[in-house]
Amino acid sequence: MPAPFHLAIPVYDVALARTFYRDVLELPEGRSSEEWVDFDFFGHQLVIHFKPREETASTHHNEVDGKHVPVPHFGVVLGWDDFHAFAEALRAKNMAFAIEPYIRFKGLPGEQATMFFYDPCGNALEFKSFKDINQLFAK
Numbered sequence: 001m002p003a004p005f006h007l008a009i010p011v012y013d014v015a016l017a018r019t020f021y022r023d024v025l026e027l028p029e030g031r032s033s034e035e036w037v038d039f040d041f042f043g044h045q046l047v048i049h050f051k052p053r054e055e056t057a058s059t060h061h062n063e064v065d066g067k068h069v070p071v072p073h074f075g076v077v078l079g080w081d082d083f084h085a086f087a088e089a090l091r092a093k094n095m096a097f098a099i100e101p102y103i104r105f106k107g108l109p110g111e112q113a114t115m116f117f118y119d120p121c122g123n124a125l126e127f128k129s130f131k132d133i134n135q136l137f138a139k
Contacts, residue, residue, distance in 0.1 A: 004043055004044045004045060005044045005045070006044070006045045006047070007041070007044070007045070007046050007047070007074060008036075008046075008047040008048075008049050009046070009047070009048060009049065009074070009123050010048075010049055010050075010051035010121070010123075011048045011049065011050060011051065011119070011121040011123070012050070012051060012052060012053035012121050013120065013121060014034070014035065014036070014037065014048060014050050016120045016121065017037075017048045017119055017120060017121050018032075018037050018048065020119050020120050021037075021039050021046070021048065021119070022039070024090075024093055024095070026089075027039040027040055027041055027046070028040040030045075034050075035049065035050040036048060036049045036050065041076065042076045042078070044076065053121075059071070059072075059122065059124060064104070065104045065105060067099050067104075068099075069099070069116065069126075070098060070116060070118075070124035071124075072124065073116065073123075073124035073125060073126045074123075074124075074125060074126070075125045075126040075127045075128065076127060077127075077128050077129060077130065077133075077136065078127055078128070078129045079129060080113070080129050080130070080131050082129070083101075083113050083127060083128070083129030084101075084113070084129075086127060087101040087113075087115055087127075090115075090117070095117050096117065096118075097115055097116065097117050098116040098117055098118060098124065099114070099115060099116040100115065101113060101114070101115035102114065102115070104128075109135060109138035109139060110130075110135050110136075110137075110138040110139075111130070111131070111135065112128045112129060112130050112135070113128060113129045113130075114126060114127070114128040114129075115127055115128075
């Protein structure tokens with residue numbers, strides 16, 4: 001496994017974001033304070049940090065495979081079966097997907113399963129998977 005990454009993201013409501021990451025995504029919680037919370041994000045360290053909401057904040061989108069992909073976004077690459085089980089668990093919790101789980105670049109190099117959704121503070125997340133992990137950086 002590669003070295004774990006550390007990612008800190010802004011949230012305007014720590015309690016609301018904490019509930020989402022802990023209860024909806026089912027991430028184990030680590031250390032915390034009133035202004036931040038650590039989570040085990042599939043073996044990586046994700047930290048939500050309080051930041052007041054910016055009234056002018058908006059998300060940009062780029063077209064990828066005919067879909068409007070939110071920018072910025074973050075996530076992880078899961079195993080094929082894990083991705084599909086996670087997608088079904090999110091559907092069972094009535095996740096509002098920005099991009100429903102589907103197969104992107106079908107039949108092309110880098111074919112992958114992918115899905116996008118937002119946390120309650122507007123951070124975009126992408127989860128993806130490759131049947132052949134060797135296609136991760138395929139051209």
